[in-house]
Amino acid sequence: MLNFTKKLLLSGVAGMMVMSGATAAMAEKKSFDEWLLELRQEAREKGISDEILDGALKDIKFRKKVVSLDRKQPEVTQTFQQYMETRLPQSLVDQGRKQLQAHRAVLEEVGAKYGVQPRFIVALWGVETRFGKYTGGFHVPEALSTLAYDDRRADYFRKELLLALQILEERHITPDNMKGSWAGAMGQAQFMPSSFINFAVDHDGDGRRDIWTTKPDVFASAANYLSRSGWKGDQTWGREVSLPAGFDTSLVSLDVEKPMAEWQEIGVRRADGRDLPTRQLMGSLVQPKGGNGQTFLIYNNYRTILKWNRSTYFAMSVGHLADRIAGY
DSSP, X not given: OHHHHHHHHHHHHHHHHHHHHHHHHHHHSOOHHHHHHHHHHHHHHTTOOHHHHHHHHTTOOOOHHHHHHHHTOOOOOSOHHHHHHHHSOHHHHHHHHXXXXXXXXXXXHHHXXXXXXXXXXXXXXXXXXXXXXXXXXXXHHHHHHHHHHSSTTHHHHHHHHHHHHHHHHTTSSOGGGOEEOTTOOBTTTTBOHHHHHHHOOOTTOSSOOOTTTOHHHHHHHHHHHHHHTTOOTTOOOEEEEEOOTTOOGGGOSTTOOEEHHHXXXXXXXXXXXXXXXXXXXXXXXXXXXXXXXXXXXXXXXXXXXXXXXXXXXXXXXXHHHHHHHTTO
16 A cells, blocks of 8 residues: 555655646746847847748748648548549640640750659649649748747648748748648749749749749749759650459559559559550559559659659659640
8 A cells, every 4th residue: 555655655755756847848938029139149140131031930920720721631531532623623724725725835845954744744733723823822931930839740841831932032922922721832833932933944034033923933943843843854854554363462652663564564564454565664553542443554754753742642642633635
């Protein structure tokens, strides 16, 4: 009994210490306004002017909605077929074809410069923002400040915030017009600030890399991202295939890569039963979750799309939209 009582006392002391530590940690956390003052000083040391800091950070607030969206990103519960039906309606395909035709001259110019087929540029544009229709209505400096102040991914978003301020300092966009998603992805290309710094292009030569309103800049920036991420302009993304009975499912993996002839030899065929192409591309087999066994033989360009967004569904939707825009 004495030992039991001692354990209870010790447990209670430990609990109070934990609570006391948590309370102290909360007390030590600076207010958002105090944190913002320190951020401003760091930005000044990196060359950001007071003019830009005042324009970007004046009157901004800690937005609980942004934190809530970051905390509660919905898991994909749709099957592959449901996702594709929702994300790639015929209306999107029809609009994609119109956009390809309307901007064909600049798309072909950009495509030739960066080695990226125009249909894929248009497909990315369509999947990301419905051809610029939905780019997000959040004030990017405020959203990034909120996420940088929050504890979950503070270091990452602090870096993105400082880069966003650099973009403003370089006069590519004004503070009031720097709009994007709750996570800070900006413009018609939905670039995070780091992606903007690394890949955005001033294609029209006006001195600004404008991924918000200038379509040639949007197209060139997307193509530059793909090109520098390993895109092959003489290849497609992949194709649906069929597998023979008793196929070794351990081979269905991005970690397994074989030349076309080897896949042909072990019974993999096009979806309609025809032989695989004779060109010896390296490929891997992918089965999207909830895809009712649908299998795709994917190539280098599929992997490159994954560098843009690490979602299988996203990469598949871009590839399929590009094919449907082209009438494949």
